[in-house]
Amino acid sequence: MDSDCLSLLPAVCLVLADPKQSPPDDTSLEKLLDWFKELHSQSNGQVLLQHQPCLLEFISSVCTSKTTDPAILSFTLKLTGLLAATTQGFHLFDEGGLLVYVFELEAWGVCDLWEDASVRSGWLQGLLDMLKHQQALGFICGNGLIKVILQLQNDRSLFAACLANQLLVHILNFLTSSNMTSGSDVVGSSESSLRPDWVSASSEIMNAVVEALSSEDCPQVLQGLRLLSLVLSQCGEPIISTLWKDVLVPLEVLVNRGSESLIQTLITVLEAALGTPLLSQSEYKVEELLEAMLGDGNRKECFQCAALIVKLEKCPEVLKRKATDIILLPLQCVSTQPQAEKGINVVLKEQLSQKASCISLLMQSLSSLAQLAHTKYLFEDISVHSITSSVVLLLRMCSGHCPSSLIHINTFTHLIGCCKVQRCGLDTLGALSVYEENLDLRKDIFGVLLDLLQSPDSHATVSMCIFVYCMLLILAASDFLPSKLIDLFPVLEKRMCDLRWEVRDSTLEFITQLTAALISNSGFSEALHTSGMVSVLLSSLADAEGYVRASAVAAVGEAVTASFHQTVLASNSKLLEDALVQMMAILSQDTEGFPRRAVVQAFTSWLKGSHLITALESSLSSVLSLGGSDFDWEVKMHTLELAEVLMEKTLTCCPYAVQNFGSSEVRFPQALIKFKDFGLFDLLFNSLFDCDRPVCEKACALLVKLRTLTAETADLDHCVLVLNVCGNRWGDEVQRRYLNKQQAKASVCVTNGVTGSDEGTDCDLHCSKDISLPKILQILDLDDMQRMLTLSSDHVVNSPRSLMEDILSAAQQSEENIVDCY
């Protein structure tokens, strides 16, 4: 493959270097670079450059041209970096002075190209890729490129600024590791062992960080902090402590200033510092700084800081506790009676009195609580019970219920109908359900959930959260549920008739999950079938929305499965009968793919069940035939999966056997006859010649399996299963393939002067309508087909050769194709 591509490379280079040509689309250049990367990882830059001199010519010509397109220049810079990543490649570039020409801004930076962000990013990426050896570091330091990189750290392009930071960290890291290998261990103390330009490079970078942090310009401070956090998380000693000592003073100033726009980044820096040895040394003040961020809980910003601090993995316990106390304040304030309010600070009260800040504070508080609960945090001084009660109260307030003692609080008006707080509150309740202390609150919680579900005003996304939480509640304590079903089912039935499809669908999904989870709970199954829920499920099969019909199919499917776990009731067979009629109608007539897919999946799931469902037998052949000829290839795939289960079941335990077949030798031919009756062979052979690859692949795999079984059954009478090949599409294809094979064979025979011994038989074959299954499987050459299907995935050809051909042919195309977007 690569030799093919390499032969095309000179032509591609010429096209790309030609300033008169417009560059190929951006994806082509990126994919070409991907290929170079792969090639480079297999060999090395030197080999590639030595064998492909066109690459050096290309790079040189692009960098000397003043009319190069920015996209091509950016590509060239990245390519150069990649090829110069080995010392040999680097030397090849360096020998001709090309490297200086590529990366030295004076060479081409004077022209407008540097104004293009992609060029600046390409330049940085090139250097980053190249920095794999000391010579590269020497090149960067020796040519004063550090200064440019530091400038780019504040670039107006986010991408360039981010790359610049990465490159600076890489340089610092490289300085340390180079130093290590040369035998010394501290940058500061043994600077003499480093080249002087390297020493100045490291101090240049560190000074720049200090300068950035002391700056009055917020974006510059932000970039400085980002670099600092990268250094802390990616570099080792002595870089970390050297830099930290220098930045500590400006960092303290920033922390104490408490600017809102810096909080997130400052916490990221301190989080990174927590993961370093700096934490254990008090003079580095890591913990002190974090505590200073929190203040005394009287600053507006302290809530955001606390929310960020509780998330920190390596946070000291005392600090976490303090942050947790702050996090709980808004929740306590809202749910506390006015006389107890005295201790609550003014800032918090003011924040809660304004709608936007009130909602955002409560959400921050709730999601931090959830986060703590996920880690099973021990709220030592505060009872989980009271926290949960506060959340429940908050949810009640959102639904418009508020205890009269709290009614004067204006926060209440902000909360009514606020779906953001409701969603967050439900998530938090879900997380808090891990604490056993909450068990006695289940009744209250369930009441709130029912209230929310009952309300037609509840937002669709809130309903989704309720269902998720309900499932958690039920799975955690299934003994609790049966008594509540009497309240739950009527509400669910109501929501299944909601005007919004989103709510109807979520309700059906919930019922499906509930039924599957409680399949062995006889109380639930009974309630499901006696409450009238099933008839509502059946009527949902005719919903106007495809998504809902599909979910209804799944729900009915589960309900049917559940009914078979019950003692046989007359209503059970009636349910199956009704379900089958409607499902078959969906499979044959529904205009959308989802419900049709769901029907086939329901059949597969029924068939997989351990219960014998003889009632399905009459429908199976229709499902296989309808599913196999569906417009949607995924319906076909599901049908083939159904066929697979059918084959397994029939061949192992033969659930459809009217009589016992006895030994497996006897069972196999019988099963084949059964498959024929179901139309399974039509499905498999039609699918084998389908226009969609996954369908062919699956059908081919199943046929290979059948062929193996046929071969294993030594004394299989070929006359047992004869298929009619005429009048259907796959039959024509079989005959055509057979003829092709014969012709090929005949031509070989003519050349060799021999006559085929079985000519007579074959002649009979292509005149005959009926051919035995083993013969067909033999004719088809399934192994070859399978190989081909695995080889050619589809016709989005991802090979580099195809990419290069596309680049070349696009260059020959004179007129621009203006096509509409998808």
Add this chain to the structure above:
Amino acid sequence: MPDIKVTPLGAGQDVGRSCILVSIGGKNIMLDCGMHMGYNDDRRFPDFSYVTQNSRLTEFLDCVIISHFHLDHCGALPYMSEMVGYDGPIYMTHPTKAICPILLEDFRKITVDKKGETNFFTSQMIKDCMKKVVPLNLHQTVQVDEELEIKAYYAGHVLGAAMFQIKVGSESVVYTGDYNMTPDRHLGAAWIDKCRPDLLISESTYATTIRDSKRCRERDFLKKVHETVERGGKVLIPVFALGRAQELCILLETFWERMNLKAPIYFSTGLTEKANHYYKLFITWTNQKIRKTFVQRNMFEFKHIKAFDRSYADNPGPMVVFATPGMLHAGQSLQIFKKWAGNEKNMLIMPGYCVQGTVGHKILNGQKKLEMEGRATVIIELCSLYSPLAHADAKGIMQLIRMAEPRNMLLVHGEAKKMEFLKDKIEQEFSISCYMPANGETTTIVTNPSVPVDISLNLLKREMALGGPLPDAKRPRTMHGTLIMKDNSLRLVSPEQALKELGLSEHQLRFTCRVQLHDPHSDTDTLGRIYTHLKSVLKSYSIQHVPDGTVIVESIVIKVTSSAEEPNLKVILLSWSYQDEELGSFLSTLLKNGLPS
């Protein structure tokens, strides 16, 4: 100064995928969340990590707005909401919400069909994502929260496409998405209020194109199809599920009717029903002609276009087939293509974008020989290209600027060189700043929001009584009064009225000053001497010597005291209100200089 910040993550000087971040009045909004179909790894989605910097998207964004259902505008939505994690509101029009999942599902199927595809969203994720979508009507103002509101305008382009006005306080931005300023066969032209936004973000796909007449393009297309059918050939038109295909169907249907042609036209894979369903459902979004004739005849119920069965491909004689997928890389369209490609009588018409690596892309690039399944070589003898071009051209973009009258302009969704040309043209013609940031570059536009203040009639009358000119909007002038900020409204009233309205009592501020001087007389005599001295200095002022031991000049009160220990050292107390600040200062200086002997 307040500003608006715009950072494209996609569509900045390219047409790959649209994803633009706007910060306005402290709110962060994502405009479109498109996918680049040319990649088969994570590069196809916008890299959200650049913006959020470790925080969650839901915390960062106030809302997401999707302009229309094309995948380069909505394709990354399930990835963002379900895989990266975003639970906030997503806004789009009703037709977009209905059609978006079909196209996402269509593309998901194409993608998972490919080998080695990982990290792609599932059907369930598409559905869950759609559940977070809040649908909008045209011209309906939706309050995202207390401060942020959005409003949709008709954009043409495709069914349900909309332009969005985003407003926070008095600052506003309009985002066009893709739009079309000339009506086509089934959709109308884009329209917007003269809303004078601070910034208009417009697509610029055809920034340098002054499009040839649409009629000419249609005529060419019909001529080619007709010629092929006349000579007994077959025409294959690979299309995507919904969108341009409907326009081409209407075009062919009308032509077939007019020419009384008999050759069959087929549409594959049951898409006609689906498309019809949506076009019927959203008939108000189509153009006037379709709406008018809908009662007599539904334009989307085609007489000549029938459902296709794959066995028809082998039928002799001419036919036209619309088949999916549009990039001709798999499925039915490719199967038919393989059957028909070798025959020079046949024709292939490519109406849409094709990803690099697909057969469609190769054909658009002019390749005549293709290797398929590792062995077969197909020679394509004849193929042609037709695209209905549903974007605004340079003329259309200028027309929209005239309509909306923005204060600044920002171009996205176009090629840098073409944008540059249009940018110069806009700056020249409209004398407004025009920006064209690259992906990842932030453009900051300083806004100068005007804050409307109501003025009380009494205050205005008082100002006029003082003899000033009549109020004139074009001549700014200074006015003095008390500004009352109450319930989000601002009013300028006279201080008296403010006191009255707010129920406040007036407080008087008085300045006091002590002056020491040596005077051997009694306190009363000293006060008398002060009175006499002032009488002689301030001749035009009325000066009173009150029996309680004070001298009063205007609001200034003067008293004299002395201590028992040092009776010759007199302390003179002066006190005055702020209106007499000047006179008070003068008197204190005067008395410091001593009394005449």
